[in-house]
Amino acid sequence: MQFNDSSLWDIAPDGTATELVTGLNSSQGLDWGGGTGYGDYLYCTSNSNIYEIGLDGSVSVFTYHWCAGGLAIDITGNYGGYMYTSTGCQDHIYEIDFSGNDSMFSDWPTWIDGGGPQDICFDSTGRYGGQMFVATDFIESQSHVSGVFALDTLGNATRFTNEIVAARTIAFDEYGLFGNDMFVVGTSSFEGIAKIWRVQTDGTATGFADVLQTSPMNIAFGSDGAMYVAEYSSADELVTVSRIMPIADTPKIYHVDGVGGDNGNDGLT
Template sequence: MKLKLLSMSCTLALAGWTPASQAAVTFNTFVDSSDLSSTLGNNATIGFAYAGDKFVGSVYYGSNNNQLYSTDLTGGNVAKFGSAISGFSGEIYVTSSLGIGGYGPRDVFAGSEAAGRVVRVAHDGSTQGDFVTGLTGGVRSMAFDPYGMYGNQLIVATNAGNIYTVNNTGSATLLANVGEDAEGLSFAPQQFGTYAKGTLFVASEGSGTLRAIAPGGGITNAVTGIYGAEMVSFVPLNLGSSGNPVEGFYSANYAQNVIKASASDFTPYLGDAIVTSETYHTVHRVHWSGTSFDVSTIGQFPAQPEDGIFVTADVIKPSVPEPETWAMVVGGLMVLPLFRRLRSRQG
């Protein structure tokens, strides 16, 4: 919801935070405003996702609101991606499949707050169509379960507070209802307080609550009082390990551009939750001290934070084949010697 800007005279101290003496996280422009404007006539960035050989994003109301765009891995060569999506408007959210859970690698999925449906776009943008329909509430956030606690399925949250699991055929199952909009979601890469590795967390801007959602649908208020909580994203444990410059943290910087912080900025926070505030335009670290969750301020956005993602070695490298694929590969390797012997006899 774009009801902007509460007075900055409302200090973080009033919100229960002590600002860091010096921002540990700094941002640089990744996708330039002029490139977005020249291609779309719109630089009001909202969604942003890594899709293997490209990034894919979206923009807010106005020109090309329902048209996704792509960039190369340096943030350049902005181009329209796929076709304009009929019926989509407002905030458009995007994510990309991981090649697990029966999903193909790097297809792009888009959902709109104006519609309870998700569209799948082929990785190359050549085809697209409805994947999930009939959800209660407009789509507010989406991500794939990378750890398997939720079956490696697509998780979709709506402005009605519904959290769904979606399998690879597009069949949606209600997992939980948090009672309010859930605009951010992510998965813990290790045990986080009393919550197991892989646990799903959702953030709600209205109440500033970070909630844990168990695989059986149980809901726990993990952290409260993060006012304007917009996005939650856990810092991966191997962030920066590949040395690939693509690694880092990316975010839509509404209503200007897309920005990036280097992987090294987050190495002190591996395994922690990063939550951005739409109210204060700040970046917060949620850390388990051993007895409680501590919230601290580690950065300031140039404008207003929207979708944010970490790109790591795990998502850059090709996905690990599923068991069925390994069986085919091994079967093929076993057949090769026989084929060679037959050819030698024929020769």
């Protein structure tokens, strides 16, 4: 798990947080390469670098790409099994091969001011066509490219849901306790408060959970089947990780004091 104070934190099942890596400036995208051609490393975008992080905390630059933000590795095989990153400065999606060489995958949504692609996620369940999905969070004047979009293998983008007009992150329940559904952090209006949405295979979105009086940053599903939600309170400079189960279960709320930063994009994987 990564917070926006330039550190990468390891959170144990009992909620204990241990700082794993420091010195990551404005880090955003985070994904695990295990089981892919990228090996058993974490990959993290930070200050236009994509870093390769070993389980021992060792850090090296995997590749450089200007304004690299969102990051995901194709685990479906439908997109070559490659790594993909979004760029907020240029508002494009790039493919990164196993050697770190990049090429443009899609020029969508083109060069637009006022936001950009926030997150990339691949359908790990197979229920959503095994597609790539991109969350974008633009200003209202650019509403035609803001929300949740599916990108086909040629890089063509199609709006997937109409209810969410601005999106921060996307996650799929690959373990089944939440119906193998898609979940999105986003808003239904450009002035609205972000919440967690549940999105069906036909694109219908319904509110799933409101959040504490904070800003939801990211969602991930653990091997225990639970949903984990990272929220950031700028007033308290506190990141809270909440555990959500679909059955009667006492939620575990993990408070990590003194961890946090400005209201940026925090990653959870």
